[in-house]
Amino acid sequence: MNVVIMGSGRIGARIASSLATDGHVVSIIEPSRTQVMNLPRAQVDSGEIRLVVGDGSSSVSMLDAGIEDADVFLALSGDDALNGLAAQKAKTVYRTRRVVCRVKDEGLRELYTSLGITVTSPTTLVSDVILQTVPDIA
Amino acid sequence: MYIVIIGAGRIGFGLAQSQLASGQEVFLLDNNHERVETLRSTFGSIARLGDGTNVTNLREAGIARAGLFIAATGSDAVNLAACQLAKQVFNVPSTVAVVVDPENASLFEMLGVDDVVSLTDLAMTRLAASVPAHPVVRLMPIAGRNREMVAIKIPAGAEVVNRMLSEIVLPYGSSVILVIGPTGQTEEPRLDTVLGAEDEVIVVTPVEGTQTLWETLTEMP
Numbered sequence: 001m002n003v004v005i006m007g008s009g010r011i012g013a014r015i016a017s018s019l020a021t022d023g024h025v026v027s028i029i030e031p032s033r034t035q036v037m038n039l040p041r042a043q044v045d046s047g048e049i050r051l052v053v054g055d056g057s058s059s060v061s062m063l064d065a066g067i068e069d070a071d072v073f074l075a076l077s078g079d080d081a082l083n084g085l086a087a088q089k090a091k092t093v094y095r096t097r098r099v100v101c102r103v104k105d106e107g108l109r110e111l112y113t114s115l116g117i118t119v120t121s122p123t124t125l126v127s128d129v130i131l132q133t134v135p136d137i138a
Numbered sequence: 139m140y141i142v143i144i145g146a147g148r149i150g151f152g153l154a155q156s157q158l159a160s161g162q163e164v165f166l167l168d169n170n171h172e173r174v175e176t177l178r179s180t181f182g183s184i185a186r187l188g189d190g191t192n193v194t195n196l197r198e199a200g201i202a203r204a205g206l207f208i209a210a211t212g213s214d215a216v217n218l219a220a221c222q223l224a225k226q227v228f229n230v231p232s233t234v235a236v237v238v239d240p241e242n243a244s245l246f247e248m249l250g251v252d253d254v255v256s257l258t259d260l261a262m263t264r265l266a267a268s269v270p271a272h273p274v275v276r277l278m279p280i281a282g283r284n285r286e287m288v289a290i291k292i293p294a295g296a297e298v299v300n301r302m303l304s305e306i307v308l309p310y311g312s313s314v315i316l317v318i319g320p321t322g323q324t325e326e327p328r329l330d331t332v333l334g335a336e337d338e339v340i341v342v343t344p345v346e347g348t349q350t351l352w353e354t355l356t357e358m359p
Contacts, residue, residue, distance in 0.1 A: 107193030
């Protein structure tokens with residue numbers, strides 16, 4: 001599948017690496033050139049992961065990353081509002097079939113869910129996992 | 139009317155000033171301490187520190203009873219998220235977003251923001267009007283009608299020079315509302331109005347017809 005990821009923080013980089021290893025076509029958009037340290041150098045150099053440095057929510061970056069042929073768009077930057085904008089753009093303008101948006105803020109999580117966007121919150125997920133490991137206090 | 143504004147930069151400050159002067163009730167949210175203090179020391183307690191994309195902060199600003207919500211921070215993404223919260227969560231009847239990136243304007247309208255103000259488009263309009271050879275000057279969008287008012291200067295030697303308006307086929311839905319001669323005299327257009335070189339023609343046109351309109355009025359034989 002063709003996957004476009006916005007944000008190469010630890011989560012974005014890890015997902016990109018794992019999907020590329022499984023043979024998917026992965027492009028990753030990252031606004032900051034210094035953040036790309038998180039990406040596995042070998043996979044970027046070999047072209048397994050295509051890196052686009054640019055503003056994640058601009059059409060220029062999204063088109064450059066191949067959004068028009070993407071099956072999946074993952075908005076995984078650390079900025080909730082930016083993720084929301086990019087996710088809605090992918091859905092509305094480029095008709096990307098599967099769009100996932102990472103959101104920290106509870107209110108925005110409810111908003112985006114009500115707008116039909118698949119939302120994931122690392123904070124909630126991690127908290128749940130931690131609570132499961134100590135069932136006697138949960 | 140009660141107006142909630144997020145972003146107390148130059149736009150937010152100016153809005154607060156003009157709306158207070160005209161007797162409206164205004165409240166501003168900004169995440170910058172200094173900007174909030176400037177507003178409070180100038181206008182009293184009409185501002186507080188807060189995040190425009192945070193439901194709790196918006197609720198504390200009294201957004202639930204606002205008749206108008208204006209998102210004027212420097213971030214397009216924040217302005218969209220805030221307007222969507224205002225509409226979806228708090229049912230604010232009217233929302234306005236300022237955008238820096240002009241390509242976000244139509245997207246935000248599609249996503250339900252009632253009115254979008256594109257700073258870049260506004261600046262480009264003014265700049266286009268102050269340089270000598272301008273193709274089309276977009277004077278004003280006609281809100282909610284998918285039409286805009288534009289000004290086009292007829293170049294010397296264009297095919298339409300010395301022709302009557304009734305002879306010129308304009309895009310469907312376009313109408314000439316004013317013709318301004320090279321020395322500034324204005325003429326209300328009639329069917330027998332003859333266009334001259336260097337005339338400035340003011341037209342209201344469907345947005346998708348603007349390009350054709352420009353080609354028609356500037357085409358050389």
